[in-house]
Amino acid sequence: MTAPFPPPKHASVASPVSLNGHASIELLHASVWLPVFAQAQQISLFAGLAKTLSMGRIARNGGGALYVNPLNGVSLSINEGERVGLVGRNGAGKTTLLKLLAGVHHASSGRVQINGSVASLLEIGGGMDLERTGLQNIEYVTRLLGFDKRERARIRDEIVEFAELGQFIALPVRTYSAGMMTRLSFGLATARPKDILVLDEVIGAGDAFFIEKAGDRIRSLVQQARIMVLATHSADILVNFCNRAVWVDQGVIRADGDPAEVWHLYMNSEPA
Amino acid sequence: MALSIPFGVMDFFRGVKQINIAWYLAFTDIGSRYHRTALGPLWVVVAQGVWVLGLGYVQSQVFHVDFSKMTIYLAAGLPVWVFLTANVTDGAAALLRAKGMVTSFPLPLSLYPIGKMLEQMILLFHQMIIFVVACLLYRFVPNWRIIEFIPALLIVSVGMLGLNLGLGVLGARFRDVRPALASLMTLGFVVTPVFWFTESVGRHSLIVKYNPFYYMLELMRAPLMGVTPPLEIWVTSSLLSAVFLVSGLWAFASTRKTVVSWL
Numbered sequence: 001m002t003a004p005f006p007p008p009k010h011a012s013v014a015s016p017v018s019l020n021g022h023a024s025i026e027l028l029h030a031s032v033w034l035p036v037f038a039q040a041q042q043i044s045l046f047a048g049l050a051k052t053l054s055m056g057r058i059a060r061n062g063g064g065a066l067y068v069n070p071l072n073g074v075s076l077s078i079n080e081g082e083r084v085g086l087v088g089r090n091g092a093g094k095t096t097l098l099k100l101l102a103g104v105h106h107a108s109s110g111r112v113q114i115n116g117s118v119a120s121l122l123e124i125g126g127g128m129d130l131e132r133t134g135l136q137n138i139e140y141v142t143r144l145l146g147f148d149k150r151e152r153a154r155i156r157d158e159i160v161e162f163a164e165l166g167q168f169i170a171l172p173v174r175t176y177s178a179g180m181m182t183r184l185s186f187g188l189a190t191a192r193p194k195d196i197l198v199l200d201e202v203i204g205a206g207d208a209f210f211i212e213k214a215g216d217r218i219r220s221l222v223q224q225a226r227i228m229v230l231a232t233h234s235a236d237i238l239v240n241f242c243n244r245a246v247w248v249d250q251g252v253i254r255a256d257g258d259p260a261e262v263w264h265l266y267m268n269s270e271p272a
Numbered sequence: 273m274a275l276s277i278p279f280g281v282m283d284f285f286r287g288v289k290q291i292n293i294a295w296y297l298a299f300t301d302i303g304s305r306y307h308r309t310a311l312g313p314l315w316v317v318v319a320q321g322v323w324v325l326g327l328g329y330v331q332s333q334v335f336h337v338d339f340s341k342m343t344i345y346l347a348a349g350l351p352v353w354v355f356l357t358a359n360v361t362d363g364a365a366a367l368l369r370a371k372g373m374v375t376s377f378p379l380p381l382s383l384y385p386i387g388k389m390l391e392q393m394i395l396l397f398h399q400m401i402i403f404v405v406a407c408l409l410y411r412f413v414p415n416w417r418i419i420e421f422i423p424a425l426l427i428v429s430v431g432m433l434g435l436n437l438g439l440g441v442l443g444a445r446f447r448d449v450r451p452a453l454a455s456l457m458t459l460g461f462v463v464t465p466v467f468w469f470t471e472s473v474g475r476h477s478l479i480v481k482y483n484p485f486y487y488m489l490e491l492m493r494a495p496l497m498g499v500t501p502p503l504e505i506w507v508t509s510s511l512l513s514a515v516f517l518v519s520g521l522w523a524f525a526s527t528r529k530t531v532v533s534w535l
Contacts, residue, residue, distance in 0.1 A: 034533045106530075126375055129304055131304060131307045146290070
C-alpha cells in the first residue's frame with residue numbers, strides 16, 4: 001500500500017478537545033509527508049541514492065522538492081486504560097506517530113481523531129533554558145502551561161520531591177546529567193494529569209530506581225482511565241509499562257497486540 | 273492547504289487570548305538575552321545612548337544644526353527606528369527561535385510571533401529612557417501632543433504583529449530571507465529620515481514617499497517632538513498596518529499545518 005504522491009491536500013484533522021474521562025485515539029489511513037530542505041546540490045546527490053535505499057519512502061514532487069514519508073497509511077485505535085508501547089527499528093516512524101498524536105505534525109492524508117487533552121514529552125529538556133536553574137525552569141514551564149500561582153507552587157514541590165534532584169534543583173540545568181534532565185522533564189510532563197500521555201524514548205536514560213518510580217507514576221495516571229503511548233527500544237520497559245504493543249516498521253504497522261508476543265515477533269524479524 | 277486556513281486563524285485567536293503567556297515569553301526572552309551580564313537589559317539603553325550622542329554630534333557638525341536639537345530628534349527617532357527594524361529582522365526568526373518549544377509545549381504557534389512583537393515593544397520603552405534623559409539634559413518639554421504617541425504605537429504595533437506572523441513563516445521556509453532583510457534594513461536606515469530631516473529632501477522625494485517605514489516612523493516620532501502628525505501620515509500608516517496584518521495572517525494561517533516541518 002502506498003500513499004498518494006505528491007502529498008494530497010490536508011485531510012480532516014480534529015484538534016484535541018478535552019472530554020472528561022472519555023479519552024480515545026483514532027487513526028484511519030493516516031499518512032505523513034514531510035519536506036526535506038537542504039542545499040540544492042546536496043539534494044540531487046543523495047536523492048537518487050536515498051530513493052533506492054528507502055524503497056520509495058523518499059520521493060520528489062514535480063518541483064524537485066524532496067519529501068520523506070515516515071508514516072504510510074496507519075490505522076490505529078486506542079481506548080481508555082491502554083498503555084501502548086511502540087517498538088520498531090530506528091527510522092521506522094515511531095517519533096512521527098507520537099508527534100502526530102501530540103499535535104506537532106499533521107496528517108497529509110487520512111483521518112486523525114484525538115479525544116482528550118494531551119501531555120507529551122518528546123525531547124528531554126525540550127524548551128528549557130539551559131542557563132536557568134531547575135527551579136527557574138519549573139517556574140518557566142508551568143507559567144507557559146498556564147498554571148496559576150498556587151498550582152505552580154504545588155507542582156514545584158511535587159517535582160522537586162519526584163525528581164530527587166537535591167541541591168541540583170538550584171543549579172543551572174546545563175550542569176545536569178542526562179538522567180537528572182530526564183527526571184526533571186518527566187516530572188514536568190506529568191505535572192498535571194492529562195487524558196493522554198505521549199512519551200518518546202525518554203525513560204531509558206533514568207536509573208533503575210527512577211524507572212521504577214516513573215512506572216508507578218504512569219500506572220497511577222493510567223488508573224484514572226487514561227491513555228499512554230510511549231516509544232521504546234527496551235523489552236523491560238515495554239513489558240513493565242505497557243499492556244499493548246504496536247510494532248511500527250517502515251511507516252506501517254506490522255503487528256499489534258500483547259507486548260511479549262509483539263516483542264518476540266519484532267526480535268525474530270528479518271533485518272530489512 | 274485550504275483546510276489549514278481556518279485552523280491557522282483559530283490558532284491566531286487562541287494566541288491572542290493567551291496574550292498574558294506571550295507577555296511572559298517576551299519578558300523571559302529579554303531576561304535570557306542578558307543572562308550573566310552585569311548591566312542586564314540596561315545594555316540596550318547604554319548602546320542607544322552611545323549612538324544618540326555620537327550620531328548627534330556628527331550630524332550637528334555636518335548639517336550645522338544645534339547639537340541639542342539634533343540629539344533630541346535622534347533620541348526620539350532612533351528607538352522607533354530600532355523598533356521597526358527589529359520587528360522586520362527578528363520577525364523572520366520569530367518561529368525559528370521557537371523550534372525547541374514547539375515540540376514541547378501545547379501552545380498555539382501564533383504565540384511566538386505575538387511574543388516577539390511584545391518583546392520589541394518592551395525594548396522600545398526601554399530605549400525611550402534615552403529620550404527622557406535627553407529631554408531633561410536639554411530642557412526640552414514635550415507638549416500635550418505626546419499622548420498621540422499611544423494611538424500611534426497601537427497602529428504601528430498591529431502592522432508589526434502582521435510582519436512577525438508573515439515573516440516568521442517566510443523566514444522558516446526560506447533561510448535567505450533574514451540576511452536579505454537585514455541588509456535591506458541597513459539601507460533603510462540611511463534612506464529613512466532617522467538622522468536627517470525630511471525637509472532636506474522634501475515630502476515628495478521618492479525615498480520618502482514610497483518608503484513605508486517613513487510613515488510609521490513619522491507617526492510615532494512627531495508626537496514625541498510635540499507635533500501632531502498630518503492626517504496623510506495617520507491614514508497611510510493605518511492602511512499599511514492593515515495590509516501587513518492581513519497578509520501576515522494569511523501567510524501564517526495558510527501554512528500553519530506545514531510550517532512546523534520547516535523549522
